[in-house]
Amino acid sequence: MERKGVNVSRLRYTFEFTFIVFALLVSAEFALAQGDKLVKVGVLHSLTGTMAISEVTVKNATLLAIDEINGAGGVMGMRIQPIIEDGASDPAIFAQKAQKLLQQDKVVTIFGGWTSASRKAMFPVVERFHGLLWYPVQFEGNECSPNIMYSGAQPNQQILPALDWAFQQGYKRIFLLGSDYVFPRTANLILKKHIVHRGGEVVGEEYVPLGGTDFSSVINKIKAAAPQAVFNTLNGDSNVSFFKQIAAADLPPSKLPIMSFSIAEQEAKAMGPSLVQGSYAAWNYFQSLDDPANKKFVAAYQAKYGADSPVDDPMAHGYLDVYMWAYAVEKAKSFDPDKVRHAATSLEWKDICMGKTKFAPNQSLYQTAYVGELQADGQFKILWQSPEPIAPEPYDPLTFPGKKCVIK
Amino acid sequence: MSEYALLLGQLFNGISVASILLLAALGLALSFGLMGVINMSHGEMLMLGGYLSFLTLRFAPARAAFALAFVAAFFGAGVFGALLEVTLIRRLYGRPLDTLLATWGVSLALQQAARSIFGPIGVEVTAPKWLAGSITVKGGALGGLNFPFVRLFIIGLAVAVLVVMWAIITRTRLGLCVRAVHQDRDMAEALGVRTRLVDLVMFSLGTAIAGLAGAALALIAPVTPTVGQSYIVYAFMVVILGGLGRLLGTLLAAVLVGLFSASVQIFTSVSFADVLLLTFVIAFIQLRPRGIMVVRTRALEEA
Numbered sequence: 001m002e003r004k005g006v007n008v009s010r011l012r013y014t015f016e017f018t019f020i021v022f023a024l025l026v027s028a029e030f031a032l033a034q035g036d037k038l039v040k041v042g043v044l045h046s047l048t049g050t051m052a053i054s055e056v057t058v059k060n061a062t063l064l065a066i067d068e069i070n071g072a073g074g075v076m077g078m079r080i081q082p083i084i085e086d087g088a089s090d091p092a093i094f095a096q097k098a099q100k101l102l103q104q105d106k107v108v109t110i111f112g113g114w115t116s117a118s119r120k121a122m123f124p125v126v127e128r129f130h131g132l133l134w135y136p137v138q139f140e141g142n143e144c145s146p147n148i149m150y151s152g153a154q155p156n157q158q159i160l161p162a163l164d165w166a167f168q169q170g171y172k173r174i175f176l177l178g179s180d181y182v183f184p185r186t187a188n189l190i191l192k193k194h195i196v197h198r199g200g201e202v203v204g205e206e207y208v209p210l211g212g213t214d215f216s217s218v219i220n221k222i223k224a225a226a227p228q229a230v231f232n233t234l235n236g237d238s239n240v241s242f243f244k245q246i247a248a249a250d251l252p253p254s255k256l257p258i259m260s261f262s263i264a265e266q267e268a269k270a271m272g273p274s275l276v277q278g279s280y281a282a283w284n285y286f287q288s289l290d291d292p293a294n295k296k297f298v299a300a301y302q303a304k305y306g307a308d309s310p311v312d313d314p315m316a317h318g319y320l321d322v323y324m325w326a327y328a329v330e331k332a333k334s335f336d337p338d339k340v341r342h343a344a345t346s347l348e349w350k351d352i353c354m355g356k357t358k359f360a361p362n363q364s365l366y367q368t369a370y371v372g373e374l375q376a377d378g379q380f381k382i383l384w385q386s387p388e389p390i391a392p393e394p395y396d397p398l399t400f401p402g403k404k405c406v407i408k
Numbered sequence: 409m410s411e412y413a414l415l416l417g418q419l420f421n422g423i424s425v426a427s428i429l430l431l432a433a434l435g436l437a438l439s440f441g442l443m444g445v446i447n448m449s450h451g452e453m454l455m456l457g458g459y460l461s462f463l464t465l466r467f468a469p470a471r472a473a474f475a476l477a478f479v480a481a482f483f484g485a486g487v488f489g490a491l492l493e494v495t496l497i498r499r500l501y502g503r504p505l506d507t508l509l510a511t512w513g514v515s516l517a518l519q520q521a522a523r524s525i526f527g528p529i530g531v532e533v534t535a536p537k538w539l540a541g542s543i544t545v546k547g548g549a550l551g552g553l554n555f556p557f558v559r560l561f562i563i564g565l566a567v568a569v570l571v572v573m574w575a576i577i578t579r580t581r582l583g584l585c586v587r588a589v590h591q592d593r594d595m596a597e598a599l600g601v602r603t604r605l606v607d608l609v610m611f612s613l614g615t616a617i618a619g620l621a622g623a624a625l626a627l628i629a630p631v632t633p634t635v636g637q638s639y640i641v642y643a644f645m646v647v648i649l650g651g652l653g654r655l656l657g658t659l660l661a662a663v664l665v666g667l668f669s670a671s672v673q674i675f676t677s678v679s680f681a682d683v684l685l686l687t688f689v690i691a692f693i694q695l696r697p698r699g700i701m702v703v704r705t706r707a708l709e710e711a
Contacts, residue, residue, distance in 0.1 A: 050634075053528045180679045208678040213629040213638050214428070216421035216559070217673035217681075223552055224414045237638075240530060240630035248535070248556035248628065250542040271630075272532030 037078040039335060041066070041325075042085060042101035044112030044122075049089025050236075054314065055114050057266065058136055059084065060305055061315040062111050065322035068300065075326045076333065083107055091121035098122045102129040108335040109134065111321050114314070116140065116182055123148065132337035134325060136317035138261070138284075140186035141394045144405035147337070149344060150364040151317045151324070153284050154392040155190050161369035162231070162259050162282035163194055165384045171229035171257060172200035175222055177242075178233035180207040187233050187261065193398045203227045208234065213241045219249045222256070229257040239263060243275045253279040259371075264312035265378060273378035284367045285316040285354040286380045297353040310378065317365075320352045324359065356389050362405040364392030413545070413553040418670045424559040426666025427566035428628075430659060431621035432639040433646040434569060437658040438614035440647055442590050443607060445497055446508045449515035450643060451636025453615045456488060457481035457622020458631035459522060462531045474536045478623050485619020490612040497611060498604070515636070522633035530632035539627065558627050565624050569617060573655060576613075586610055590653060649689055651699025660700050665689075 043062050045055035066080045074080060083105045087094040094113065101107045102125070109132045113119045116139055126133045126147040138153035166174065174195055178184025184207065192202050203225040206218050222230065234242055239262070246252065258279040265287050268276055287298060287310060297319060298311050324344055329335060332343035345363060349356045355368045366389040372380025395403035432454060439445045461477035468476045492514065500507045535558050542556040577583035585606045588596040597603050622636075629635065646665055650657030668688060672681040693699070 180677075206677055209682060211638050212678060213625075213635075214425055214678075216424055217418060217670055218678060220414060220417040220421055221673075223417070223554065237530065237630040237632055237635070241628065244535075244628050245556075248540065248542060248558040249554055250544055250556070266529075270529035272534065274534065275532070 038081045039075065039078045040081050040083055040105055040107045042098070042105065042107040042110035042112065043082045044085045044087055044094065044097050044101065044110055046089040046114065046118075047084075047086040051087075051089040051114055051118075053270075054266065055087075057309070057312075058114065058314050058318040061301060061311070061319040062322055064301055064304055065319045067304075069322065069326050075329050076335075080326075087112065087118055091115070091117040094118040095121040095125050098125040098131070098133070099129065102126070102131045107131075109325055109337065109340065111136070111318065111325075113137070119143075119148070130337055132341055134321035136321055137314045140183045141190075141396065142186060142400070144362065144394050144407065146341065146363070146407045148363065149321065149324070149341065149359065150392070150394070151321050151359075152314065152365075153367065153369075154364055154394055155187060155396055156393040157284060157365075157367055157369055157390045158282050159187050159191060159231075159261060160194060160396075161386050161390065162261070162280075162371060163191060163198075164386075165282070165371045166229050166231075166257075166259060167198060167200065168384075169229075169257075173203045173226070173228045174200060175204040175206075175225055175227035175230045176202060176233075177206050177208075177218065177222075177230055179210045179212075179235040179238055181210060181235075184233035184235075188231075190396045190399045191231060193396070197398060208238055210235060210238070212238050215242045215245045218242075219246050219251070222246075223249070223251070227256070229259060232258050232260040233262060234260075235262050239267065240271050240275070243271065243279075247275070253277070263374075264314070265310035265380070266312050268374055268378045269310050273374060273376055276374050277376050279374050280371060280383075281374065281380060282369060282371050283313040284369060285313040286370055286372050286382055287311045288372070288379045288382060289354065289370070290382075291351065291353070291355055293351045294353045316353050320354065320357065320365075323352045324350070358389070360392050361407065362392060362394060363407055364394060364405075366391055410549055410551065413550045414674070416550060417553055418674055419667070420553075420555060420559075422667035422670030423663070424563060424666070425670060426663045427559075427563040428625065429642055429646050429665055430566045430662040431562070431569065431624060432618070433643040433650075433658055433662060434573065434655075435614035435616070435618035435621070436643045437647050437650070437655060438573075438617070439611050440644075441650075441652040441654070441658070442586060443610060444504065444652075445501075445611065446504055446511070447497075447611075447614075448508055448512040448640070449492070449518060449636075450615075450618055451638075451640035452515045452518040453485050453489065453618035453636070454622035454625065454639055455518070455522060455631070455633065455636040456485050457619030458533065458626040458635060459526060459531065460484040460619065461623035461626050462533050462631055465533060478620060481619040481623035482616045483619075485622070486612045486616030488619075489615025490608060492615070493608050493611040498607070501607070519633045519636075526633070528633065530630045530635075533626040533631050535627045562624050562627070565620075569620065570655070570659060573617075577655065582606070582609065645686075645689055649692065649699055651701035654701040657699055657701030664700070 043059055045059040046052050066082050070079050085097040101110055111134045113135050114137050119135055122133055132147055134149045136152055138158050141155045176188045195202050204221055260281050263281050301311050302309055327347055328340045328344035332339040345359045345361050349358045358366045360366055368389050369386040370382050371384040372382050375381055394405040436450050439447045460481045464477040464480045465473050496510055539557045539561055542554050545553040585601045588601055589603050589606050646661045650661030669681050669685050672684050
């Protein structure tokens with residue numbers, strides 16, 4: 001009996017002790033969970049393959065914004081947890097990973113994409129699963145989805161302002177040169193309409209296959225056509241060949257103005273700034289932008305990823321997208337994609353790094369256009385900016401009359 | 409710029425493109441045309457030449473750097489080719505499909521190696537000052553006609569390489585052995601020709617020429633891990649169009665392709681000119697399956 005009694009009291013003691021420890025643990029866990037609630041967002045860029053060069057830096061800028069927001073207390077008191085996926089430069093994989101993020105990880109939104117092909121692949125996925133995709137790159141317009149926030153420039157925010165500038169300089173005989181795929185073809189379709197409409201002349205139009213390396217005939221045709229400026233939508237390595245060969249043919253950018261739409265600080269650094277020095281570019285952001293918010297962004301990026309890392313337009317848009325999403329969530333007091341996108345288009349003007357910006361009802365961004373001249377150090381000297389932020393137009397009224405982007 | 413100047417300019421461009429294609433294809437003409445080895449990593453030998461030239465320009469004394477870059481590209485790629493022959497190609501003679509797969513693997517490995525060492529974005533190679541200018545015709549019927557020094561230099565280099573190769577093959581003992589092995593390997597071996605050594609030297613010479621070509625092409629095109637891919641298709645096309653086993657065929661094919669695309673590009677865009685070029689080559693191969701120059705040898709009959 002006695003032995004048994006001892007046993008019982010010991011058992012009870014152990015039980016009580018265990019219970020207390022357990023209760024303590026549970027309450028601690030509960031308190032922790034309260035202070036450190038997580039909300040998952042997807043970050044979907046190509047981390048491998050040909051597009052990795054460009055997209056990894058956009059991913060970095062996106063993560064920087066997430067870190068900064070978490071450091072300042074998160075969004076609605078919750079920490080943002082990025083789920084990073086690799087689109088592998090393959091549109092089919094972008095579609096797959098977008099579905100995985102929305103269905104399996106239950107992310108509340110996705111930041112990502114670069115090529116139009118990757119965006120077109122994610123488009124049906126985000127529509128079907130009611131997701132919200134924030135797309136950071138300039139593109140050819142002609143698309144309109146309630147499930148995508150298009151922060152990159154529409155044609156009327158990059159290409160047409162560049163044309164305004166060229167006409168102001170008196171360059172009215174224009175030669176159009178591009179790689180052979182959807183963005184240059186659509187961009188030039190719009191440019192041609194506007195050049196003729198404004199009394200200029202298109203003296204030539206040439207397309208070279210992606211990755212093409214021989215420009216001898218193109219340069220010969222440029223010489224024969226004697227344009228006042230070349231509008232260049234070549235992509236990637238073809239630019240290196242083109243600039244080397246046109247300089248060798250005694251027609252460097254100092255003699256024939258070249259306006260490029262795919263050369264930013266990153267590309268200039270990769271090509272060697274001496275090669276492209278003196279050529280022009282049109283973007284909605286330059287690293288050299290004199291804006292306190294931008295200086296803070298550049299300093300934070302370089303502190304995290306290396307003092308000589310260039311910052312460029314798509315990266316700035318990737319960074320801006322996260323902040324815009326966070327502001328919209330705070331305003332909507334909800335993570336629901338429908339509520340967030342409605343809140344996003346009714347936010348006040350915000351200067352996040354590229355001057356005053358705000359989302360229009362068509363879910364594209366009001367933003368300022370800048371024209372810069374490339375300097376020997378790989379940075380742009382800003383020559384011109386649009387007088388005010390330009391309202392985004394997904395469908396150019398002159399080229400696609402009657403089409404409008406109306407989102408409910 | 410007059411019509412004549414445009415046409416003459418295109419004629420010059422055709423020859424310039426031909427010289428680029430010839431440089432890219434000559435090494436392949438040796439390994440594929442004479443030895444029957446399908447070297448898928450030939451483009452990467454061009455890439456190797458480009459990077460070797462970049463390194464030399466960066467670290468060698470400025471005055472001699474340009475000449476040294478070519479020497480380094482030639483010998484660097486040559487040594488690499490010799491290593492490749494000894495470790496891999498030699499073990500796969502007579503198994504063309506295996507060689508194709510193995511060298512494709514080498515091609516991928518080299519691209520990734522370049523990416524890991526030099527980064528995915530290209531490196532900068534600029535032509536020296538004396539090559540930067542051009543000769544321009546001023547005024548007259550041909551006013552505006554322009555001959556860049558870089559292109560003249562590449563044409564000169566292609567001609568020089570061709571002449572040296574021709575001399576080696578027709579005027580030296582090595583060339584005699586090469587022709588003997590090419591015509592009848594077993595008989596040559598029976599007569600005391602060291603066929604293994606001949607294979608090694610020819611393969612290595614082919615990659616060395618590719619390296620040299622890579623250094624020259626770096627003057628007008630980018631140097632990136634994947635740059636070889638933009639030449640490899642054209643190089644194979646020229647070798648096959650020319651007919652296996654004859655350098656003269658390779659030369660004629662390069663000139664034909666160069667002039668064809670330059671003249672077609674007067675009327676159409678570069679993209680469409682490529683379509684027409686491929687259609688032309690396919691049609692040509694239908695009519696003359698063995699290319700421009702037909703060589704009858706026992707070695708090729710068996711392969």
